[in-house]
Amino acid sequence: MDRRTLGTTGYRVTEVGLGTWNIGSxxxxxxxxxxxxxxxxxxDAGVDFLDTADVYxxxxxxRNIGEVLEERGAYDDVTVATKAGRRLDPHEPEGYDRQHLERFVDRSRxxxxxxxxxxxxxxxPPTAVYYQPETFEALDDLKAAGKLDAYGVSVxxxxxxxxxxxxxxxxxxxxIFNPFRQRPSELFFREANRRDVGVVVRVPLASGLxxxxxxxxxxxxxxxxxxxxxxxxxxxxxETFAGVPLEAGLDAVAALRPAIPxxxxxxxxxxxxxxxxxxxSTVIPGSTSPEHIEANVAAADLPPLSADQYQRVADVYDDYVREHVHQRW
Known part of the structure; x- marks a missing residue:
């Protein structure tokens, strides 16, 4: 499996990682x-990027990730991304301050x-947090204090x-990015590329759809x-079925099937x-099935899609999905 550069973090990570929401809750x-x-x-399948969160x-x-890395002595071989903020109660913008973030970081460490x-x-976090420079200054301070090597956001x-x-x-x-959530491939991907920002794709399989x-x-x-x-x-x-109503999603899946080799x-x-x-940079499907995990990793080595296959994905999105999701997220 090939590796890709994760923005300016200095990490090169496998194209397919592992999302671990489902092994938490x-x-x-x-x-x-x-x-x-x-x-x-x-x-064992070659994955070296794991994504988790303190609320999973x-x-x-x-803890489960930490135990496996310890038993294998693999801390230096694997990049672990975690998340913080959702432990706030109430979950409000003003809680994203140095005091709370440091406590969350220490617990995750x-x-x-x-x-x-x-x-x-x-x-x-709430949208207002992205307009609070003090939140990002707090992250800079925690990085300078040696409690984290890099930081980003999950949006x-x-x-x-x-x-x-x-x-x-x-x-x-x-x-979130997948054939049922295509808007990021427009302006956001261009800007991320231009600024050399790493992109981690979650909910790639639309919660199993x-x-x-x-x-x-x-x-x-x-x-x-x-x-x-x-x-x-x-x-x-x-976060659930990528926001697509289940009935519409099932119709879209049926329309997509002819494109699958x-x-x-x-x-x-x-x-x-x-x-x-x-x-x-990497995509993080989650599963507890060994067979599914191995199959997901194997997807990285499949040949490129054809022009007809790309067109089918575009048509299915336009016909079944776009109206439900495109401008909402």
Whole structure:
């Protein structure tokens, strides 16, 4: 698997990483051992970029990653990105200050078992935070204090990403991008490229929609966000099925199927499509299935898509998805 430069961080990371939200919480019941085994499988498959957050299982995801890295002595071989901010209660802009951020950073350092975080990302803060220079000054201070090596942001909206990269200390932006969420490929990708900002793509498979394994009869556990966040009841609805109403998403999946080559899964096709954009540094599908993790990694080595395949993706987006998502995020 090839590596790409992650902005100006100095890290070169595998094109396919591992997202670890599901080994912490909100995806049904996942045991600690299953979570650790997912991390081991990813490392064995060549992955060297792991993404987590302090609220995934109240630190469970971070701790599982830390335990695997310790057992393997792999701290120097793997880049771990975590996130902070969503522990604030209430989750309001003024909470993104030096005092709170330092406390969150110290807790993540302890969970991961490291002196300094490789990459800290603000965790989808309110839009107003991107207009608070003091928040980014606090991150500069924490970096100068040796508690983190680099920092970036995880955003909900293109607007937030564009504002964030005006701050010179922001070296990465994590954003939702997939065939059902195409707006970032317009202005944002151009600006990220121009400023040499690393782009981490999350929700690449639209919460499983773009695996092609979900249908109208699929039932989700009560503690799975695909059950309880369909209308954005718990957090931004764009995190669930990439914000696409499930029925429209299923119709779009059916329309996309003819573009999938024989022997390639829809998930692999989707990841290959995402990686065709030069602005993307890495994509972070999440799974606890060893087979799925290995298949996701293999997508990086698939041949480029054809012009007809790109056109089918564009047509499906225009016909089924655009009206639901394009201007919202």
């Amino acid at each position: 909100d995806w049904g019941d996942v045991s600690d051992e299953d979570g650790r085994e997912a991390v081991r499988t990813a490392l 299982g109240d630190g469970k995801s971070e 302890e969970n991961l078992g490291v002196d300094s975080l490789d990459l800290l990302q603000l965790h989808c 909900e909206k293109v607007e937030e990403g564009l504002k964030a990269i005006e701050y010179p200390g922001v070296e990465t932006v994590q954003i 773009l695996t092609g394994q979900i249908d109208r009869d699929t039932e989700f556990p009560e503690n799975d966000h695909r059950n309880y966040n369909r209308e954005g009841e718990a957090f931004d609805v764009g 024989e022997g390639t899964s829809m998930a692999q096709f989707t990841l290959r499509w995402i990686l065709s954009f030069d602005a993307v």
